[in-house]
Amino acid sequence: MVVSGMPHVPQQLDAPSLAREEDPRGITENGSRLPDVLLESFGNTGILRFSGAWDVATAARARGQLQHLAIPAECGDLTFDLTGVLRLDTAGALVITTFRTALEKQGIAPLLHCAPAHNALIDRVAAIDMSEAPTVRHASALARTLNAIGASIVEETEQAVGILAFMGMFVISLVGLVLRPWRFRWVSLCSHMEQTGVQAVPIVALLSFLIGLVTAYMGAEQFARFGAQVFVINLLEISTLREMGVLLTALVVAGRSGSSFTAQIGAMVANEEVSAMRALGLDPIEVLVVPRVLALVVMLPILAFIADIMGILGGGVAAWGTLGIDPANFTARFHEIVQLRNFVVGMIKAPFFALVIALVGCFQGFRVTGSAESVGRLTTQAVVEAIFMVIVLNALFAILFTSLGV
Numbered sequence: 001m002v003v004s005g006m007p008h009v010p011q012q013l014d015a016p017s018l019a020r021e022e023d024p025r026g027i028t029e030n031g032s033r034l035p036d037v038l039l040e041s042f043g044n045t046g047i048l049r050f051s052g053a054w055d056v057a058t059a060a061r062a063r064g065q066l067q068h069l070a071i072p073a074e075c076g077d078l079t080f081d082l083t084g085v086l087r088l089d090t091a092g093a094l095v096i097t098t099f100r101t102a103l104e105k106q107g108i109a110p111l112l113h114c115a116p117a118h119n120a121l122i123d124r125v126a127a128i129d130m131s132e133a134p135t136v137r138h139a140s141a142l143a144r145t146l147n148a149i150g151a152s153i154v155e156e157t158e159q160a161v162g163i164l165a166f167m168g169m170f171v172i173s174l175v176g177l178v179l180r181p182w183r184f185r186w187v188s189l190c191s192h193m194e195q196t197g198v199q200a201v202p203i204v205a206l207l208s209f210l211i212g213l214v215t216a217y218m219g220a221e222q223f224a225r226f227g228a229q230v231f232v233i234n235l236l237e238i239s240t241l242r243e244m245g246v247l248l249t250a251l252v253v254a255g256r257s258g259s260s261f262t263a264q265i266g267a268m269v270a271n272e273e274v275s276a277m278r279a280l281g282l283d284p285i286e287v288l289v290v291p292r293v294l295a296l297v298v299m300l301p302i303l304a305f306i307a308d309i310m311g312i313l314g315g316g317v318a319a320w321g322t323l324g325i326d327p328a329n330f331t332a333r334f335h336e337i338v339q340l341r342n343f344v345v346g347m348i349k350a351p352f353f354a355l356v357i358a359l360v361g362c363f364q365g366f367r368v369t370g371s372a373e374s375v376g377r378l379t380t381q382a383v384v385e386a387i388f389m390v391i392v393l394n395a396l397f398a399i400l401f402t403s404l405g406v
Contacts, residue, residue, distance in 0.1 A: 033086060035062040037069060046075040048110070051084035054092025062092060066099045071108060078103065082114030093118075093125040100126075159385070166363045170293060173285040188291040196257040196292075197299025201306060203256070204249050208307035211248060212240055212314030220322045229323045233333045236315035242342040245308040247394055250353035253300060254386040258361035261292055262382040265365025266375040274366070284366075293358040300354035301347055308346065341406055349397050353390050360386045 033052035040047045048069075054062055071078065080100065082088070100110050112119055139147070177184045219232045265288055268274050274284050312334070319325040325333075364382035368374045 034058060035065065035092070037062075037065050039069065039071075041072060041075060044074050045077045046071065047079050047081050049081045049084060050096070051086075053087040054085055054095065055087050055089040056091035059091040059095055062095050063098075066095065071103065071106075076108065078108050078110040080110050080112050080114070082112065082118050085114070085118060088118050088121060090121065090125055093122045097122060097126045162367075163359060163363050166366075167359055169285050170289055170359065173283060173290055177286065177290060183286070185287065185291055188287075189295055192292050192295035193299050195260070196253065196296050197303060200253060200256055200299075200303060204252055204303050204307050205310045207252060208240075208245060208248060208310040209314035211244055212236065212311030213318045214314075215239055215244070215311075216315035216318035217322055220319065224323075230325070230333060232315070232319055232323065233325075233330060234337050236312060236319075237334060237338050238342055240311035240315065241308055241338075242345050243394075243398075245311050246304040246346040246350050246353065247390070248311075249300065249304045249307045249350070250357065250390045250394075251387055253296065253303065253354070254357045254390060255383050257296060258357045258386040259379050259383050261358060261361030262365040262368075262379045263375060265362055266368035266378060269366060269368045270370045270372075270375060289358075289362045292362060293355065296354040296358040297351045300357075301350040304346060304350045308343070345397075345401055345406060349394065352393060352397075356389045356393060357386045360389065 035050070035052040035054050035058045038049040038051070040049065048071075052058070080096070082096075085092075103110055112122065114122070216232050216236050219235045220229055223229050223231050223235075265274075268288070274288075277284050277287060316325075316327060316330045319330055320327060361382045364378040364385070367378055
């Protein structure tokens with residue numbers, strides 16, 4: 001509301017629509033006065049008095065008050081009096097600067113009368129070029145997909161380099177133990193052999209028995225169409241001894257022992273036990289990694305051998321139940337067609353699978369940052385990476401042995 005013809009009689013801006021019922025005293029939540037504007041008109045001269053708090057909390061109210069304010073056209077000389085402003089930040093300065101710019105476009109050039117700090121802040125805000133506001137770029141679905149793929153490739157490459165470096169540290173520690181065998185921790189080795197091998201026998205034996213049973217049952221159904229049911233034993237021999245026995249064992253161990261290694265070492269890292277080892281002059285690789293890796297390298301071939309036996313036993317049960325091949329005939333036929341090279345191929349792969357599983361599990365354990373979320377995330381990542389690397393390594397072995405004619 002414009003007050004004119006009443007010199008030296010100030011009148012407060014009337015803006016009932018902007019009044020807030022929740023603030024009947026005219027104060028903000030932090031105890032400061034709400035922003036207010038008062039226009040005093042003296043013919044062709046006017047003073048616009050600002051008071052209260054002009055900050056980010058009151059910027060919307062202040063902007064609304066200035067929008068409802070009408071400056072008379074004859075008021076050529078206008079002064080912004082900010083001496084009553086209790087608090088001013090960049091949000092309030094932006095509101096005042098925007099209003100002053102709008103007046104300048106109408107031919108009115110307001111003068112500032114305020115504290116030096118407020119004047120400097122307003123000048124700094126006014127110096128910002130807002131003619132070209134930054135536009136938000138919305139990436140396309142293809143760009144987001146390519147970005148995600150690229151980030152994943154970079155992360156996996158860094159993981160691969162880290163695992164190779166970790167393997168080098170393991171080899172150095174192992175060579176050091178070979179040269180100084182009295183430093184080797186036999187108690188830790190035996191303990192991990194029990195945890196990773198002996199305690200895993202029931203689950204490996206049961207799963208292998210069921211897989212052998214299902215393989216023989218499905219093969220019998222297919223071979224029966226051609227009257228060649230006896231070749232189920234050939235299928236069982238090559239699939240179990242060469243592939244399924246050792247691969248199934250490696251997958252079970254990756255989910256069981258690989259996750260255990262990550263969780264155990266990760267918890268020690270989170271509790272700063274690994275840092276304490278280094279402070280005592282102990283090598284964490286020598287103390288924590290070498291016994292776990294060697295225990296798994298020793299026990300995985302034994303577990304694979306048990307898996308082979310149980311898989312063949314499960315296939316024999318299925319052949320007896322579905323094809324009527326009694327155990328004596330099954331055993332005789334199996335002795336006729338069994339090839340030692342298939343068994344040897346499976347046993348050769350077992351130590352390499354164990355090495356990969358153990359190194360990945362221990363490597364991820366040392367990457368724990370200290371939080372429980374980090375332990376859970378890296379444990380899951382260790383299992384996924386170990387299973388993936390086991391399958392890739394198995395495919396590489398298959399290509400190698402096929403090219404060698406084995």
